Amino acid sequence: MPAHPPASSPAADRSAEVDAVVQRAIATHAAEPGGLLPLLHAIQDALGWLPPDALPKVASALNLSRAEVHGVISFYHDFRTSPPGRRVVKICRAESCQAMGSDALVKHACSTLGMELGTTRPDGAFTLEPVYCLGNCALSPSIMVDGALHGWVTRQRFDALMDEVPEVE
């Protein structure tokens, strides 16, 4: 058991965690020339998204306005301003995967998971997103599940992957 006094609430814990992550990311990347992207990645790698309370700190550490930081975050598809689902599923929709039926795979995914492409399910179980090429075009259609690439994904394989308990590294 941690030696902390039992006073901390979950919200305070979370805010302390965000703070620690942001401080660490700033310490590592703020001095780097053009370090905003690595800094944002470091925060998102640790927390899964970019919580709004992190941004003022990032902006002041880099001597940028909040609007500038927001402008960068909104430009890039990768950066999340709301928490992702417990599992993040990306389905490739680019040409090579289309040639091998990725449209049908998207439809299948939406109907079996009960959600739209580009959303997070209200129960927080899944985020389902389009992606434009995973560099696995010889083995189309391809998907990425929690950072792991899968090729030649049939509907059956998709269902099996969704049922699988994620491997602990």
Place this chain on the structure above:
Amino acid sequence: MTTVVYVPRDAAARSLGADGVARAIAAEAARLGIDVRVVRNGSRGMLWMEPLVEVETEAGRVAYGPVARADVASLFAAGFLNGGEHPLRQGLTAQLPWLAGQDRLVFSRVGVIDPLSLADWRAHGGGAGLVAALGMSPAAIVDAVTQSGLRGRGGAGFPTGIKWKTVLDTPAAQKYIVCNADEGDSGTYSDRMLMEGDPYTLLEGMVIAGLAVGATKGYIYLRSEYPDCERVLLAALENARAGGLLGASVYGSGSAFDIVLRRGAGAYVCGEETALLESLEGKRGEVRFRPPVPAQVGLFGMPTALNNVVTLGSIPAILAEGPAAYQARGVGRSRGTLPFQLAGNIRHGGLVEVPFGVSLKTLIYEYGGGTASGRPLRAVQVGGPLGAFLPADALDIPLDYEAFVDRGAIVGHGGVVVFDDTVDMAKMARYAMEFCAVESCGKCTPCRIGSTRGVEVIDRILQGERRPQQVALLRDLCDTMTSASLCALGGMTAWPVLSALEHFPEDFGLGRPDHRTARSEGGT
């Protein structure tokens, strides 16, 4: 005696379960008390046969594939460690038809070595180009690259030697080498395979570029969709520093060079060189006006040699073997080799490195084995999302930058995406516009707004609403986008759209009633 078994760590091989196979082989060997060393190599490029397991035998490396975890016990039982017979046995790797016909120059070590072993890399000729370059003046290195005829492999095909000369001739306190590893084109994965299978060769190419133009610092801008690749590169950079390939005194020469790895954030346009530089500077990835070119005013305002992964990966071989050997390969003004990538609806998808001049037909049928579905091929898109669609009767075209441009097409990064006769080409045209709308950096109106209009116009064509007028409108829109866009994203989206319209009008509900396709017959 230890037997060496190779199981690729390439992301494509892993996407078909290579990790599980590697673990199963190690576990079975341990269970049987056999001394086996599993090496995680790059991929040989026969991606349809992954996981392709190789065993080192006295006769040479013997290939088995595609291996599933469930095959491992039977492979041991069949004595595969001695090259034993098994239904999955493909023969000696070096004699496999896929590899025997290739001219592996840039990919000579990919799939052969342990990608992270510097000793393995050196034993297979790694570093020879750098050693040669260290004995040359910067101008002599640039000359050699110019003489080789190497042109940029990222898409535009600009002569690399000329770009480097500009950087060399622009005096500055700091210059940069930037490697474009954004590889956003659908149908392409050669950058990824080189970086995962032979990362030191890319680093070597960047060091040589630094010596040539007088830069001491490099950046690799890697797309975020490649997490496996990122892990390999991070480890390779660390080893390269420890091994003296990078650092304050490269190979003890007194010349400094170091490289920073940066991750993109999911924006196709950041593959465009000036958008990439903006992104490296920590900004929105918006395209810059030119001139000045990045070779003069690039990263942080400094002269910058920005090149594609395969361009930089070609440099070591050019310096090691001399520019003449490189220049002797290829046709016309397309010199050397290109690692072509077969993708889409293709039976045998994978990487084929051959000199320019090979025909699309040879690549698709002799290497690729035709469509995966077994149905007739209907269209091919070469060069990524901005490349034109070619119809099935145009496949005699040789892979050569100029021959493609003459046909209104591009070689680009060498990706070949095959479609069978179930493809709906109007849908592909619509997708091209949609992709442009999703990925536009927003700087120019024709690209930002025009692409969204394009989607709407194609939708109206498909609904049969005043079709001739809508088609004329689509052509106008394409004209405007082509002539008034700042970069090729807006400027070339018309190519796939108009080529689809030209070669496959029936898919847009227009003319050509004699041309019957599976779709119109099937009525879907």
